[in-house]
Amino acid sequence: MKARILVTEDDGDIREGVRILLESEGYEVLEAESGEQCLSLIDEALDLVILDVMMPGMNGIRTCEEIRKSSNVPVLFLTAKDQESDKLLGLMVGGDDYLSKPFSYSELLGRVKAQIRRFHVYKGKDAENVAAEDACIERAGVRLRKDCNRVWVDGGEVMLSDIEYRILMLLISHPEMVFSAKHIYESVWEEPFFHSSASTVMVHIRKLRLKIEKNPQEPVLIKTIWGKGYRFG
Incomplete structure (x- = not known):
């Protein structure tokens, strides 16, 4: 089955170029020229959304929210902005x-x-599939399939x-072990680590804490070990 990608870009020339490229690689491509149209096409069959940040009306940041x-579904932002703050904002909204x-x-x-490879490996199954005990990790009230x-x-x-799931699985699988931002980035993103990558890791850790910690301001599940990195518990 072909992977389905939704390309959301208000520039028709860029959108067409991306569509031709992806279709030549065997992907099924849907197109949207606005955030509103993008949202109308979101469904469970999508494997990736490519989303332009700077669009009239509902911009890419709001659309991602x-x-x-x-x-x-994974969201890959396309942006003409190269400032670190703009990139971090995109990551913070998901x-x-x-x-x-x-x-x-x-x-x-x-x-x-x-992105599609990671999503196919880790995306959720139907709710009726009951997790077997040996398919789960459970620690400190957190249960991970x-x-x-x-x-x-x-x-x-x-x-x-x-x-977020991949970061949590890395940390919860090795409780008490401290992982540096470099180790987390290269393990999860599977790309070389650069100086700016530390901020990327920090943003995703922050988002993960918001979802699993009772008090994200005083985390007890994912702790920061200053000068060293992060650990679970």
Whole structure:
């Protein structure tokens, strides 16, 4: 079955170029020219949303916020802005990755393949599939399904993005072990670590805490070990 990608971009030339590239790689491509149209096309069959940040009307940031209310489909931002604050804002609202314009098609294709591969490995299963004991890790009230993106905290299921899930699985699988930002980034994103990557990790840790900690300001599940990194418990 072909992976389905929704390309949301108000520039028709860029949208067409991305569509032609992805279709040549065997992907099924849907197109939207606005945030509102993008939201109308979101469904469980999507494997990736490519989302332009700067669009008239509902911009990409706002669109991503709405997507995250009902879906954990990966979101890859396309942005003409290269300031660190703009990239971090995209990650904070639920984006999984970003690519600054102008970009090469080879770089875009590499990021698309990485996001879809991760999503296919870790995306959630239907609710009727009951987690077997040996398929789960449970510590400190957090229960994580190892074969798909499903997590429960104190018995209630929480929705995590693919990146958040991968970070949590890394940490909870090795309690008391301290992971540096470099180790987390290279393990989860599977890309070389750069100085700015530490901020990317920090943003996702913050979002993860908001979802699983009773008091994110005083975390007890994911702790910061100053000068060293992060650990679970």
